[in-house]
Amino acid sequence: MVHLAPKALQHRKGTFTDVPPELLKEVKNLESQFYVNGDKLREIVDHFVGELDKGLSKEGGNIPMIPGWVMEYPTGKETGDYLAIDLGGTNLRVVLVRLGGNRDFDTTQCKFQLPDHLRTGKSEDLWVFIAECLKNFVDEVFPDGCKETLPLGFTFSYPASQEKINQGILQRWTKGWSIDGVEGKDVVPMLQEAIEKVGVSIDVVALINDTTGTLVASMYTDPEAKLGLIFGTGVNGAYFDVVKDIPKLEGKCPQDILPDSPMAINCEYGSFDNEKLILPRTKYDVRIDEESPRRGQQTFEKMNSGYYLGEILRFILLELAEEKHLIFKGQDLTNLKKPFIMDTSFPSKIEEDPFENLSEVAELFESKLGITTTVPERKVIRKIAELVGERSARLSVCGIAAICKKRGYKTAHCAADGSVYNKYPGFKIRAAKSLRDIFQWGDDIKQDPIVIVPAEDGSGVGAAIIAALTEKRLKDGKSVGLKNA
Ligand code: BGC
Secondary structure (H helix, E strand, C coil): CCCCCCCCCCCCCCCCCCCCHHHHHHHHHHHHHHCCCHHHHHHHHHHHHHHHHHHHCCCCCCCCCEECCCCCCCCCCCEEEEEEEEECCCEEEEEEEEEECCCCEEEEEEEEECCHHHHHCEHHHHHHHHHHHHHHHHHHHCCCCCCCCEEEEEEECCCEECCECCCCEECCCCCCCCCECCCCCEHHHHHHHHHHHHCCCEEEEEEECHHHHHHHHHHHHCCCEEEEEEECCCEEEEEEEEHHHCHHHCCCCCCCCCCCCEEEEECCHHHCCCCCCCCCCCHHHHHHHHCCCCCCCCHHHHHHCHHHHHHHHHHHHHHHHHHCCCCCCCCCCCCCCCCCCCCCHHHHHHHHCCCCCCHHHHHHHHHHHCCCCCHHHHHHHHHHHHHHHHHHHHHHHHHHHHHHHHHCCCCEEEEEECHHHHHCCCHHHHHHHHHHHHHCCCCCCCCCCEEEEECCCHHHHHHHHHHHHHHHHHHCCCCCECCCC
């Protein structure tokens, strides 16, 4: 059997013989809480399929299943200069995309770090910050000025309802963001107004979810691409459905949007199982939710996205140290008690440490947390990071499996992006293995039929292509939204 991804994780060196029995018992207990076996994965996927359907129904469900008003596939012949911005979890990326018309493109880009206070600050500050970054960028790439208004594709990676493509009514902030006065409102006019204030000639043509951008950008170069996925600070997926199979659109589309028209769907499946019926939540997941600014929401995301992995690890370590007195005895735990002090780079580095005595873990805990660790403690820390990381990968692919089952895809390239997919050690291997566990492909299969592949740049190229497709539709007098939107 040949797989696109290696079959097993590298074998870790070292044994647990030097770990005290009481601590070992805790590790075993954690293992049983965090390992999700194949049967449970399949159960989750079946429930997931039903929830995707509910999201498309007139009554609606927990998963928003937002029609994205992208109604054709890219041809590769799109041309022109487009700006794209991506307001992600941690950065603002500004990109100038030159679509060449022959499935080719050029990009020039700049990343601006989002100051921490913006995530929870005032709405106006956020839009002005973005508009100023845009102006700086445009001044730099067009030093002699730009004669025409630049069309912009705005990648907004939060659940936003869209009655038309240049609209995004924020349903709720996710990934730790919490800015008053934006939820329930359309973010496009807010950005457009700020753009006008700073005096730069840009027209926000389309608002795009990062998963939809990923899907479209990947379809541009890979005809087998069927899903666009983000495994990063947040998790989500997009795919193309067909208008007549989306009951909630029945009777609401203008005549030129035909029943057989494709329609990109931004699933927003981070909210899967907000009813808490199927996911194997631990007390650490319950605590993550209780301490989050949006309780009860993004249940699935809170168990597997990058934003929470370090925090889950921190809760477990704190419990072992503070309540159970099994690790870090006599040490100052002040830093470990700080929420979110361990971002995803923490478990990532812990899993990556190549040394048998885990000296890099020792250095990390010493420098970032002021905690001196023993070798057995470090082995336990690594084991816990593996449990959290592996559960993340195994749960993550349930979204993929559910979409493929729903659409009846027997083969698919699932185009993925995001910090966890790109950087978290072992994620790709674990995810591929979990898909095999779910679909139980026989050993006679030469290659996994459904594979996760690296995506094209969704929030840059994808947003630009979608902006181009939108401009073309508008030029042809076609609709880009609901009747009367
Ligand atoms: C957001 C989605 C986004 C995903 C990945 C989630 O928190 O709700 O809109 O696609 O993160 O960035």
